[in-house]
Amino acid sequence: MLGREYVNKVISEVEKRNNGEREFLDAVKEVLSSLVPVFDKHPEYISEGILERLVEPERQIFFRVPWIDDNGNVQVNRGFRVQFNSAIGPYKGGLRFHPSVNQSIIKFLGFEQIFKNSLTGLPIGGGKGGSDFDPKGKSDREVMRFCQSFMAELCKHIGLDTDVPAGDIGVGAREIGYMYGYYKKIRNANDQGVLTGKGLSYGGSLTRKEATGYGLVYFTEEMLNDNSLSFKDKTVLISGSGNVAIYACEKATELGAKVVALSDSNGYVYDENGINLDLIKEIKEVKRGRIKEYLEKVPTAKFVEGCRNIWKEKCDIALPCATQGEIDLEAAKILIKNGVKVVSEGANMPTNLDAIEELQRAGVLFGPAKAANAGGVACSALEMSQNSMRLSWTFEEVDEKLKYIMINIYKNSKKAAEEYGNPGNILMGANIAGFTKVADAMMSQGII
Template sequence: MSVLETKSAGEQYVKSVYETVKKRNPNEPEFHQAVKEILESLTPVFDKHPQYMEEGILERIVEPERQLMFRVPWTDDAGRVHVNRGFRFEFNSAIGPYKGGLRFHPSVNASIIKFLGFEQIFKNSLTGQPIGGGKGGSDFDPKGKSDREVMRFCQSFMTELAKHIGPDTDVPAGDIGVGGREIGYMFGQYKRLQNAFHAGVLTGKAVGYGGSLARTEATGYGTVYFVQEMLQDNGDSFEGKTVVVSGSGNVAIYAIQKATELGAKVVACSDSNGYIYDKNGIDLDTVKRLKEVERKRISDYVNEHPEADYFEGCENIWLIPCDIALPCATQNEINESSAKILVTNGVKAVGEGANMPSTLEAINVFLENGVLFGPAKAANAGGVAVSALEMAQNSARISWSFEEVDAKLHQIMVNIYKNSKQASEEYGCPGNLVVGSNIAGFLKVADAMIAQGLV
């Protein structure tokens, strides 16, 4: 009997679709990684429900409904012309309009945007909100640019993107390199082009023109709420724990804040140049001022806190012993070697605040060693969840208080944990929240796709 014959129908189906993805999308390692991780965890679903194979759900869900790539010309303050690439991958609209952030970073390419967009399908489904999956961005780097240069780029970017988005079609938000400043410039250009104030076309807006309270805090808070639920379900908590958080952007800052409020001591954070270690606990006010107001590097922290240490190279932050690790920087920042070091140093829980920050090999290390692991599509879904709440407020032309939004966010994260845990148990992988979150997110989308016919 051949090896292939011993495999279940579900395993054969998943393998066949994955091989097709690799052939159709060569030289896209990030996209391949995301597809492989999700598809392999769905095998028990196809064995239990062969109708999903018969309907070709995987073949359809791995292909974006629409792929956009466009030129973005702009001029710098000296009048020089620059040209960047813009992307928008509208992956799946089975349960709602496309929803997902825009990333402005030099590393952006088709593979990265596709992996982010594919993951977004399942993440958005997990929130319980009526939003589909999409992602976009550009290889433009806002770092070191003046406000005027960023504005000119954003206006040029939106001039093309505006043709393809709308409150009931595709609703972008922010991501790495896209904060309130960039969202404001893009919204202004969209408003000019449409000659209409469609507040629901972008989320992450300032509160003064349709933004939601607690949106800034949502991803970081949500990650900590998820990990808190995961810990409590296993008889533990953040109280008295040592925490390491990678990154020092929006997600990291508010993960630090909420973890500290829950009784933890956060001793390290980073940026793309290096990381700081403060044995007394990170002074969040200093980090927020440096990164959000002054737009400086994290190395400047030690100028005000000489008791802290700064180290070049952000990857070694995972050498620091901790009880809880919250990777909130970027994809694949924790590899197999880093995961083994974290385990050796006694890490109890890992919550992914960034998108796909752990490699497949690292995830296996955590799961094999009994580390509580909150995968990104579940643990960092708080941002898009509150984006959906912002859309709801825009549609009704109302505003909820910070406390109302925060309470809704907290409940959404609790529900995501419970649904992921339940799915992991129902499909034979108890405690494996990677499998559980993938299955829970997939089932809702797959059922909607079947209900709507072959579209």
């Protein structure tokens, strides 16, 4: 009872202080609700105000980003960086460039990042950032000018041992390259480890592009194996068609699955014979095109408008890899009706809270984002290590370390769920395992 009262009190305070920030409030409720048994067992966390401090970012940076488009017109966007918690290491988290970016979304992502980074077992804290800038339809020179203006301010707040951003939606190797180049120029420092997701020619890591997608499949395969299942001969739906979706598709196919659908913001393609991944890579990674172009080469496939309709197709395994909130209660019910066995999150919180509850009630195995999609940030931390040592590991070396990390995340999440009385609830276990490491570090460092 003590734990429930404490959690409810903190949630109420968060709602008052962050009114209207729906994404952030949902993230806080999802995590805190599962921590009730922790506070019943460890009341010392309550007396030290751990939650009150944890839900409040250590620092929020909000800034103007002016830039000049190809027509000579001045454009102005908003830039964000939320440095949420540094108890176990420097802030670490991606930069998202997308029109939907606002304070609530950046705070939700940064809050999730605390626990995700903790679960990797690596010494990295939680942060997130980005802008409402949309790189789609912009020329390379426009993207470069925006990135340079963005970094002109961001550089004042990041550093090798302070805050290390990476990429996210809308921020790939091109954007990271432009930002790192400008950082290096204005700081007169070859601090390669200050940004991750870099090109291989200037400090990037092999396997980084594949890491989130591969990691998702490694985590999900461990969960499947633990329940006497596997990817072999399973039908898989994957939303999205960026790095996460593409390389989850690649690894799932290697393990014997048949991936039948991928999507983008316009809709999804369904190929009952299995997605031709080489064609998808050409469309998305080379041409930066739209996924419906798949039908030009594979006319037997179908394209359906409305990306969220993808969950109406039958599957054994669903891997949402597009964006937050894409599986709502209705989609969850359809997936259950169609016999889904596993839902594992490759995007950040793509499944609504009521949808998660519905899936768990139906006995569907559920892999939460903070555990299942931690492969990207884990590989980013491995990139930081290589930069610090002035070394470059082989693809196989990084991939082996990534797989080890993802398997351990599953095992630690399962162990925590069992320890706190809810065996099999990997969402609860991931929250607890991620939280307790951060909480213990905060306790050791005093009230700061």
